[in-house]
Amino acid sequence: MKNLVMRWVLFLMILLKSITSFAQDHLYSEFFNSPLYLNPALTGQFKADLRVDLIYRNQWTNVPGPLSYFTGSIDYNIPRLGGGIGLLFTRGSEGTAYLDKTNFSALYSYSVGSEDFVLSFGLQAGMTNRTIDYGKLIFANQIDPTLGIIPGSSNAGDLPFNNKFYFDTGVGTNLAIGDFNIGAAVQHINQPNESFTGMPDKLPMRINTHVSYRLDLNSMDNMDDDDKTYVIPSVVFYKQSNFDSYSVGVQYKRRGVNVGVSYRSGAETGPSALVLSLIFDIFVNRDGAEKFRFGVSHDSAVQGLTYGNTAGSTEGSLGYETTLPSNGNNDPPRFEGAHRCYEFY
Template sequence: MSGMTGTAKYFLLALVIALVGYLPAYGQDHMYSQFFNSPVYLNPALNGQFKGDLRMNLIYRNQYTSVPGGLSYLSASIDYNVPEFGGGLGLLFTRSNEGYAYLNKNNIAGIYSYSVGSEDYVLSFGLQAGITNRSVDFSKLVFGDQIDPRLGYIPGSVTGADKPDFNNRFYFDSGVGINLTLKNFNIGGAAQHINKPNESFTGTPSTLPMRGTVHASFRYNLTKDDNLDDDDKSYIIPSVVFYKQAQAQSLSAGMQYKRRSINAGIWYRSGGQGSAIVFSLIFDLFINKEGGEKLRFGVSHDVPAGGLNYSNTSGTTEGSIGYETTLPSRSNGDRKFFGSSRCYDFY
């Protein structure tokens, strides 16, 4: 590659990324740095786990911003808190777009969660089931017979390579999750693609590997005056999130400083989509504090810590927005496990 121009190098890098995403055997789910701002994607057991009655979350990830081809991911969810069983009903939509070949994945899933517990602990379970559509534009792929040794890619050239039989596929997908909140400690786990769906574009089966997630957080109160409301206290919240899918795995560890409506964090992530240092900043805007109406804005940025160079990728940026509200017909007395610590207290 020493004789290539800068443009050619960027093109081949984008092509490699596209092909890696295209090969089913090496499929890997995306991960969000702001995992706490996409709780339903992190773990279906976190569905319905919030102070209000209705919650909506949207998060967008633009990975390796300056690399041609584009790697973008979006998740949108809406969940409804059902006090009778301390869980909820929810809907999750996820979309990914990877590379020049426009490898797209769209998934829509329904979620049901249920909780048991007392004032001392809350144990939640979640079930997720949905449909995924996977598609690719093969006309955007570049093969060896379309590349001239001197001139590089020849626009308009036609490849002699055989194309797969299909350019899109639908399949059923499912997941489960569990979460335990015990005083100032929260731990949970989830398994996605437990039915290991076949996502191949050819006649040869290629199953999507199951993805396992484990997450844990501890909340340490920095405020000496315990008579303050929880919203006025300051906390340090160290957390760890571990993902594993087939041979790919990633560990993210760090901590947040939470003070009233501001939440700032720093993380280190290894493996998976590349090692990185992550900075996050979250703002909560209470539109109607008495009525439990809240608007949350979040932004984070990943700086590569090894392998890829920041000057070539410009890192990865995420933005998120969340809205939470209560229903006038409900009161705190309707809620199960009222007064106990819940998972949302950590985020």
């Protein structure tokens, strides 16, 4: 019984530390299937008119308390405005007390360039709601040294607040030149206060950079781009306060199938992981620039926590692009001939 009490006390200490300390944004292994979450400058940077992306991550399945994240986005390519507009929805749920964070943002990007390159700039602004359910926590006054958890005991450990709203902003830039795609973004520029205690607790800025290269294995063949074979190495680096992480990987893409493997460092927030991803373009209509994509990936811990302790992390994603009937082909891309970010994955 004494061991049970000590376990609950330790769990409470860890939980309260996570609530009062600064939060860190979740990261997706399939970053290329959630472009607006990665960088607001990628808004509207695709061949069709309308794009919808959905991605879900279930992290460390064996760890008590759910660690799940969902992001949905929709963006519209408007060549006459020089870029695109979009909406982004993100929700995360962590721990047995369901520490939930929900964000809804609007995005805008503007592009300049020529047939050789495209340089885009993006803006993001929205509202975030952060909540916690204290009723699912066990506090010290509810534990008896002999009996353990006291049935029916009331919770006297509530913090002053359990619901927090705040304004949030972000910016980004992206350059597609030749077979290179290079971008950077900064989130939480205003460093909003997300504390539940009434004391200041600013959310640190998140900085991420990403570089990809598309190696055409059929460069000498007169083939349509969708029929060619590519090798796509990429590097993504994240930094938020004292936490930093990088992901290094390579993908093999042939027609509608994309197989990738990458390594992501874990630093202080979790184990390093080896990631395997499979992406399928299930339906492609080249004439209408229409595409339906399905992706799945799995992270396996290779350092720190073992795979037996975490059971890894799994992601699933869906993406759809289409040309609206009213537009047809009367509104061609501004930079026809130049590679855009959508061609790199």
